[in-house]
Amino acid sequence: MGQIISEAYPPKPAFSVDDIHDLSGKVMIVTGGNSGIGKETVKALLNRNAKVYIGARSPERALEAIKELKELTGKEALFLKVDLEDLKSVKAAAEEFQSKETQLHVLFNNAGVMMCYDFQFGTNVLGHFYLTKLLLPTLLSTAQATGTDVRVVNTSSSGHMFVNTIDFNTLKDGPARQKWNPTNLYGQSKFGNIVHANELARRYGDQGLIASSLNPGNLHSNLQRYMSPVFAKIIQVLMLHPTPLGALTQLYAGTMGGKELNGKYLIPWARFGKPNSGAEDEALGKALWDWCEEQVVSI
Structure with missing residues (x-):
């Protein structure tokens, strides 16, 4: 209970964007980087000379976000078209990126949807799994060529605490899924983000890949667009923090520290925490990996 309260109402951050070192020569991708904490993340990375x-x-x-960010930073981000609900679009995005770049230092799996019944696990987990899978050769070759670590950062949520496992029967239409409400399905998708990051850490940590997951905090963002207006307003007044604070934890995971971050779960603002213990189940990590592989095998 103590960590849950601390995540909802965190202390003043000890880390700031000014602590990020120069990122010249680093190539990064931020999914959902056109709004919310993704946009704040891109802004900070551009200010430290990363190619984003x-x-x-x-x-x-x-393109609107890119224009605004250039006015703020003097640096220009690049657009990579990807629709995480469409696996063919994910494949096309990875191919486009690899046609332009030979290295990738950090992949921020930041984009997400909330409270929309059908798309949550597909967008939040499977889409990012597939993008990561396709970009793994580039990530791992970058680690080998540079002799430095590369990173995958999965943005999860405190909502993952609503569940303690993944019910694979709910990942297809049918009686099992109909019994779950959108809140629990969202929580399951965010739980899946952590399970995915932990499995990445186990499989590739010895090859220079550092994978982590995090709760960015309860924030003002467009994630609330699927909530009822009344409920969204109550949440905003009682629980939500400014969006720029939400970027801090994933910026820390993507740019600071080292191997001690591998397989770790971070909480606001840039602190180490503990996820729901079920997310650390190695058998579940393998099961999720195998399920995701089955979904993308014919794409």
């Missing part, structure tokens, strides 16, 4: 691709499905929104 914004992964988004809407060219108009992405």
Whole structure:
């Protein structure tokens, strides 16, 4: 209970964007980088001279964000078209990126949807799993060529505490899924983000890959767009923090520290925490990996 309260109402951050070292020569992708904490993350990375691709499905929104960020930072992010609900789009995005870049230092799996019944696990978990899978050769070759670590950062949520496992029967339409409400399905998807990161850490930690997951905090963002207006307003007044604070934890995971981050779960603002213990189940990690592989095998 203590950590849950601490995550909801964190102490003043000890880490700030000013602590990030120069990132010249580093290539990074931020999915959902056109809005919310993704946009704040891109802004901080650009200010530290990283080359940043914004992964988004809407060219108009992405280009608008790129223009605004250039005015703020003097640096220009790049657009990478990817719709995480469409696995063919994910494959095309990975191919486009690899046609332009030979290295990738950090993949921020930041994009997500909330409280929309059908798309949550597919977008939040499977889409990011597939993108990561396709980019793994580039990540691992970057680690080998540079002799430095590369990173995958999965943005989860305190909502993962609603569940303690993954019910694979709920990942397809049918009686099992109909028994779950959107809140629990969202929590399961965020739980899946942690399970995925932990399995990445186990499989590739000895090859220079550092994988972590995090709760960015309860924030003002467009994630609340699927909530009822009344409930969203109550949440905003009682629980939500400014969006720039939400970028701190994933920026820390992506740019600071070292191997001690591998397989770890971070909480606001840039602190180490503990996820629901079920997320650390190695058998579940393998089961999720195998399930995801089965979904993408014919793409």
